[in-house]
Amino acid sequence: MDTEVFVSGSVSGSFHGTVHNNLSTSQLIEQALHRKEGRLTSTGAFMATTGKYTGRSPKDKYLVDEPAVHHHIDWGSVNRPMEPAVFDHLATAVQQYLANKDVFIFDGFAGSDRKHRLPLRVINEYAWHNLFARQLFVRPTEEEFARHQPEFTVISAPGFLADPKRDGTRSETFIAVSLERRIILIGGTQYAGEMKKSIFSVMNYLLPDQGVLPMHCSANRGTNGDTALFFGLSGTGKTTLSADPDRQLIGDDEHGWSDTGVFNIEGGCYAKCIGLSEEKEPQIWNAIRFGTVLENVALDERGVADYSSSVYTENTRAAYPVDYIPGARIPGVGDHPETILFLTADAFGVLPPIAKLTPEQAMYHFLSGYTSKLAGTERGVTEPETTFSTCFGAPFLPRPARVYAEMLGEKIARHQSRVYLVNTGWSGGPYGTGQRMKLAYTRAMVKSALNGSLDQAGFTPDTVFGIHIPDSCPSVPSDILQPRRTWDDPDAYDRKARELALRFQENFRRFTDVGDAIRNAGPRI
CATH class of the missing domain: 3.40.449.10 (Phosphoenolpyruvate Carboxykinase, domain 1)
Structure with missing residues (x-):
């Protein structure tokens, strides 16, 4: 019939x-x-x-x-x-x-x-x-x-x-x-x-x-009602960092920012689970239960998942309703964000693990959207590839970048949001030499940014990128905060930093309608 x-x-x-x-x-x-x-x-x-x-x-x-x-x-x-x-x-x-x-x-x-x-x-x-x-x-x-x-x-x-x-x-x-x-x-x-x-x-x-700004970001809410946004491409840590047992998850990937606040576009989460462990990411680990969809995860004969395996792909995934995360905020709405974090996985290993941005620097880095595409997220990507993804979401933006950038700038100014750049990528050297930033350190830095304690630190402008690096952060070794100190060869660091700075400058030339204040907020050589 x-x-x-x-x-x-x-x-x-x-x-x-x-x-x-x-x-x-x-x-x-x-x-x-x-x-x-x-x-x-x-x-x-x-x-x-x-x-x-x-x-x-x-x-x-x-x-x-x-x-x-x-x-x-x-x-x-x-x-x-x-x-x-x-x-x-x-x-x-x-x-x-x-x-x-x-x-x-x-x-x-x-x-x-x-x-x-x-x-x-x-x-x-x-x-x-x-x-x-x-x-x-x-x-x-x-x-x-x-x-x-x-x-x-x-x-x-x-x-x-x-x-x-x-x-x-x-x-x-x-x-x-x-x-x-x-x-x-x-x-x-x-x-x-x-x-x-x-x-x-x-x-x-x-x-x-x-009048709503769509955003490729995760969001969560603190016990005092403060909302935070985590921008970034796949694999930079949006899902992991927003799944915080001390905060309510609003959503892990897609949000809108309206005149009344932030709302989740989705009803679920889509977490990368390569390398997933109960110790490091307990909320995601425990969300993988009846009703969850796993994609391309290796199983043994008993059906036990091997999250360390990339036999099918590095891009293994778990899809589950947002309320599988304990304390998730239902419906997924929050107030205007007090703190915004731009997440990047820097494969050069030269960006600091966290840095404070001026409003002009925030606009520069939002338009730049620098990160490294991680293995498996797109067909043909087998190791990290440097990319500049406008607004941290270029593959999903039908309109010109300035439409989204102007909306973000206006909203940041109106609501006085603090903005940080967070490098979840490599430290001590580039990909293949250095090590991926420890999740425990990243969590500690993010926690300090959200609770305001990082504001009490002294800040030093980076000599190349101009962004403001904190001199200290609770539970994080001070040398980790200064990327040059983590390299065995400081001269090699300087060469890599210059190489990345040149890439920033070359990429930003395409934004011909941006004012000098934003253009000059980028790396200087």
């Missing part, structure tokens, strides 16, 4: 197979096991492997070039255009592919703030992908579900492989976003994170028109 499924706008799709509408967590796991999509671990989590694609495919992501959005998009290597006719062809092909298959539907929201949230529908070929969507997006109450009308639809068909000659794509994989039709098509990849990040891109387009 045919079933008509409302997609978005006035679009419907016809499905001849069984349509599983809004199954519970238990029902989805039962379906996924029955369909042999994965297996349960010893803690009850569901583990699936994603085949040859174990990270995002940024070169296969497209925005449909439609009249209503054309002049608002920053077209280029991140926002690749797709002709509407190509998208329509793909939409028809995907619908025909799914027509005779069982599909799984989840209805929910992007956004914990009712004023600014987006009603979603996610249609999946795989039961475990639908479980992922259920855990990562905001789940509706019974009352909200009764009147739910999707305004954006994700259709994920991993088994549909595009033919570049026939379908107009670059490869067999595609993530195609139509902001006019309000549909996202995903095919040729089993990596579930594409659903999450494509909706984040949509929110990065929609929210600025509502």
